[in-house]
Amino acid sequence: MIRRTLIVWICLLAFSVACCAESGSQEEPGLKSVRLQLKWRKQFQFAGYYAAKALGYYADAGLNVEIIEGTPGVPASEKVKRGDAEYGVDGVPNLMRLKAEGFAPSILGVIFQHSPYAIISVSENGIRTPADLAGARLMLGDYLEGLQLVFMMEREGIPRDSAVYLPHTYNYIDLIQGNVDGMVGYITSQPYDIRKAGYEPVLLRPLDYGVDFYGDAMFALQSYASANPEEARAFRDASIRGWEWAFENVDSAIDILLALPSDSPPLTREFLEFEARKTRDLARPDVIEVGHVNPHRLERMSKLYIDEGFLPADYIVEGMIFHVPEPNWRDKLIWLGALSAFFLAIIGVIAFVNAELRKKVAEKTESL
Numbered sequence: 001m002i003r004r005t006l007i008v009w010i011c012l013l014a015f016s017v018a019c020c021a022e023s024g025s026q027e028e029p030g031l032k033s034v035r036l037q038l039k040w041r042k043q044f045q046f047a048g049y050y051a052a053k054a055l056g057y058y059a060d061a062g063l064n065v066e067i068i069e070g071t072p073g074v075p076a077s078e079k080v081k082r083g084d085a086e087y088g089v090d091g092v093p094n095l096m097r098l099k100a101e102g103f104a105p106s107i108l109g110v111i112f113q114h115s116p117y118a119i120i121s122v123s124e125n126g127i128r129t130p131a132d133l134a135g136a137r138l139m140l141g142d143y144l145e146g147l148q149l150v151f152m153m154e155r156e157g158i159p160r161d162s163a164v165y166l167p168h169t170y171n172y173i174d175l176i177q178g179n180v181d182g183m184v185g186y187i188t189s190q191p192y193d194i195r196k197a198g199y200e201p202v203l204l205r206p207l208d209y210g211v212d213f214y215g216d217a218m219f220a221l222q223s224y225a226s227a228n229p230e231e232a233r234a235f236r237d238a239s240i241r242g243w244e245w246a247f248e249n250v251d252s253a254i255d256i257l258l259a260l261p262s263d264s265p266p267l268t269r270e271f272l273e274f275e276a277r278k279t280r281d282l283a284r285p286d287v288i289e290v291g292h293v294n295p296h297r298l299e300r301m302s303k304l305y306i307d308e309g310f311l312p313a314d315y316i317v318e319g320m321i322f323h324v325p326e327p328n329w330r331d332k333l334i335w336l337g338a339l340s341a342f343f344l345a346i347i348g349v350i351a352f353v354n355a356e357l358r359k360k361v362a363e364k365t366e367s368l
Helices: 002-026 044-054 076-081 092-100 143-155 190-196 222-227 229-248 250-258 269-283 295-307 330-367
Strands: 032-037 063-068 087-091 105-110 117-122 137-139 164-166 182-186 201-204 216-221
Touching: 032 076, 032 229, 044 063, 044 229, 044 250, 044 269, 063 229, 076 087, 076 092, 076 216, 087 092, 092 105, 092 143, 092 216, 092 295, 105 222, 105 229, 117 143, 117 190, 143 182, 143 295, 182 190, 190 201, 190 269, 216 222, 216 229, 222 229, 229 250, 229 269, 250 269
Parallel strands: 032 063, 032 087, 137 164, 137 182
Antiparallel strands: 087 216, 105 216, 117 182, 117 201
């Protein structure tokens, strides 16, 4: 009788543990598909994300990430806002605009510690300093991002309305042909194209005139990150891991990019090597942790936009930075609790059996 009771107890407990294990495995279905919307077309500017996918870092994090190239004139933040992607890469000013519109972003990390934007001209145009921009014809592009160049002009005493702003064609040929005097562009790419065309580029960088903005940031909507904190954490960590690898293995990262199919003009190794050097200069992985975000720098950036009336006076940046949650120990605690209960039950059954045996022995001894 006692032996039968012991067997029944052990079978019931084993079945309970098996059920717990089965229900836990149903909550972890394999790779979850998510979309990452880039700011621009594939190039070294996004090498870390492509590396994370190619090397299996996203898969290790349980994610199947579809990387979507950007298109001119449509910010990645706008595409994430309307639900075309779960994650995106965009400039911090556009993310501040999202928050002001009621779509709070959650910044998972900033890759470019300094802005890649500059007013780019050619030596033939005679533009050497911000003072030379008075009366110049400029292609500004995304106005909110381009305002950092306007702030640079104003710091040098050049009124913003002293320049003529034209629609951005995103084509350096307009600069070379003299259709414009300057254009807002990335120092990581446009100078290379201009030199290849036989002209000497001239760069006016806001950083050189006291305007230091962040560049590309990876983000999700706060509503999504809050609902999926472990996923957002995993995406962030895998992306940063990809970037760290790309900075340490530039040639291999370029191989990954060159192997990708693209509808864009074909990339060359020479161009990507140039872009990689400039990207590293902006990210500073040798002195700053990849992905680092300083809330005080965000506050200084927002103040410029508040003072100019592009953000409401009561705008605050608090809550924009994703706080990486502590590891979720819930499943582990469930397993630990189940195993503890299992072993405690076995100990209890053994103690009960021993007590019964001692009782039988005592009764037998007394009868003898």
